Amino acid sequence: MARVILMVIDSFGIGHAPDADKFGDVGANTFANLSKALEKEKGRPIHLPNFAKLGLLSAGEQASGVRVNHEKVENVKGAYGYAAELSTGKDTPSGHWEMAGVPVLFDWGYFDKKENSFPLDLINKINEATGCLGMLGNCHASGTVIIEQLGEKHIKTGLPICYTSADSVFQVAAHEEHFGLDNLYRYCEIVQKIVGPMNIGRVIARPFVGDDAKSFTRTGNRRDYSILPPAPTVLDNIQKAGGTVISVGKIADIFAHQGISENTKATGIDALTDATLDHINTAKDNTIIFTNLVNFDQDFGHRRDPVGYGLALEAFDKRITEIKAAMKDDDILFFTADHGCDPTWPGSDHTREYVPVLAYHHHIGQVNLAERTTFADLGQTIADIFNVTKLSYGTSFLDELVFK
Numbered sequence: 592m593a594r595v596i597l598m599v600i601d602s603f604g605i606g607h608a609p610d611a612d613k614f615g616d617v618g619a620n621t622f623a624n625l626s627k628a629l630e631k632e633k634g635r636p637i638h639l640p641n642f643a644k645l646g647l648l649s650a651g652e653q654a655s656g657v658r659v660n661h662e663k664v665e666n667v668k669g670a671y672g673y674a675a676e677l678s679t680g681k682d683t684p685s686g687h688w689e690m691a692g693v694p695v696l697f698d699w700g701y702f703d704k705k706e707n708s709f710p711l712d713l714i715n716k717i718n719e720a721t722g723c724l725g726m727l728g729n730c731h732a733s734g735t736v737i738i739e740q741l742g743e744k745h746i747k748t749g750l751p752i753c754y755t756s757a758d759s760v761f762q763v764a765a766h767e768e769h770f771g772l773d774n775l776y777r778y779c780e781i782v783q784k785i786v787g788p789m790n791i792g793r794v795i796a797r798p799f800v801g802d803d804a805k806s807f808t809r810t811g812n813r814r815d816y817s818i819l820p821p822a823p824t825v826l827d828n829i830q831k832a833g834g835t836v837i838s839v840g841k842i843a844d845i846f847a848h849q850g851i852s853e854n855t856k857a858t859g860i861d862a863l864t865d866a867t868l869d870h871i872n873t874a875k876d877n878t879i880i881f882t883n884l885v886n887f888d889q890d891f892g893h894r895r896d897p898v899g900y901g902l903a904l905e906a907f908d909k910r911i912t913e914i915k916a917a918m919k920d921d922d923i924l925f926f927t928a929d930h931g932c933d934p935t936w937p938g939s940d941h942t943r944e945y946v947p948v949l950a951y952h953h954h955i956g957q958v959n960l961a962e963r964t965t966f967a968d969l970g971q972t973i974a975d976i977f978n979v980t981k982l983s984y985g986t987s988f989l990d991e992l993v994f995k
């Protein structure tokens with residue numbers, strides 16, 4: 592029985608989605624625009640030989656009509672396609688749940704107002720339940736900018752910094768030593784119980800360290816408190832049938848720990864890749880290793896750093912060689928993304944984009960999976976691979992991944 596390795600390059604969109612106009616994202620293209628920026632800065636095209644060999648350039652070209660400038664690739668060996676999202680939002684839980692077979696068709700709750708984002712009665716409820724006397728922030732913000740602006744005041748007053756974004760999130764930044772990590776986690780757990788029933792997708796703890804505005808930095812101790820997926824996902828179905836679901840990175844948090852057998856945390860793309868490799872080297876048959884590479888989104892997409900994004904992709908591309916070498920004969924590897932976050936786009940939010948769907952096993956040829964109308968095609972394919980209960984959404988493309 593095969594093992595599946597599913598790696599999510601968080602925010603790696605490859606061209607605006609058919610409904611991007613509803614999000615103000617027509618023209619967004621994370622992959623093409625960061626590649627252009629990198630080429631301009633470095634005077635050479637982006638270099639992603641492993642991704643190119645898997646068919647990423649063709650996936651991007653089909654999704655957007657633009658072929659990213661790259662040295663020629665001989666003989667693609669892999670299956671490549673591009674998927675649109677059915678879910679109403681362009682956020683992380685929607686993207687992950689949909690790729691696991693459960694699109695989010697209800698409307699998330701949002702805090703739309705850019706200033707005074709949280710209503711007064713909500714603030715009062717949170718203060719009462721947490722015992723905190725108030726909160727700083729209460730606005731839409733970039734997480735790194737707001738700790739620079741309010742971090743010193745936070746240390747002085749002891750009040751948490753609460754903020755949101757275009758996503759369905761309530762984020763809480765607090766100093767690991769002054770406020771305390773456990774105190775921050777406790778605060779977020781309480782807030783989650785209050786905002787969960789408002790359909791707010793996640794409360795996110797954003798701990799940071801440092802002495803002053805200039806030196807504040809966020810740590811790897813981020814924690815996401817999510818509501819439960821609205822229906823059983825492919826992870827639940829695999830588990831129910833006796834298989835093992837290994838989470839690497841924030842997958843377990845995103846699924847509110849539902850359908851997860853084991854959970855390995857790591858900070859940074861390399862450490863997350865190392866952890867994935869460890870599992871590939873040791874996991875038994877009938878296992879899915881599901882990894883989220885959050886840093887592409889968190890460190891480069893939201894930070895609007897296209898060159899940093901490109902360099903990080905190039906570094907990760909090198910590691911695909913190790914991943915392929917560690918795979919057993921009947922293992923299947925997938926790369927995809929959960930939404931876009933074009934680092935050249937105005938603002939600091941996600942962008943509504945097609946995501947790549949790339950598949951590889953040692954005996955695959957060149958397969959064009961073309962357009963997939965939902966990320967759930969991936970989940971349905973995985974359900975098919977494990978021969979477990981089918982999902983309500985998605986069309987399996989397992990038949991196209993023929994072993995030669």
Ligand SMILES: O=P(O)(O)O[C@H]1O[C@H](CO)[C@@H](O)[C@H]1O
Nearest residue numbers: 732733734735756758760893
């Ligand atoms: O700016 P930071 O704190 O990284 O927050 C970003 O991260 C959240 C989760 O992806 C998004 O909703 C966006 O607000």
Ligand SMILES: [Mn+2]
Nearest residue numbers: 601602683929
């Ligand atoms: Mn994401």
Ligand SMILES: [Mn+2]
Nearest residue numbers: 888889893941
């Ligand atoms: Mn994000």
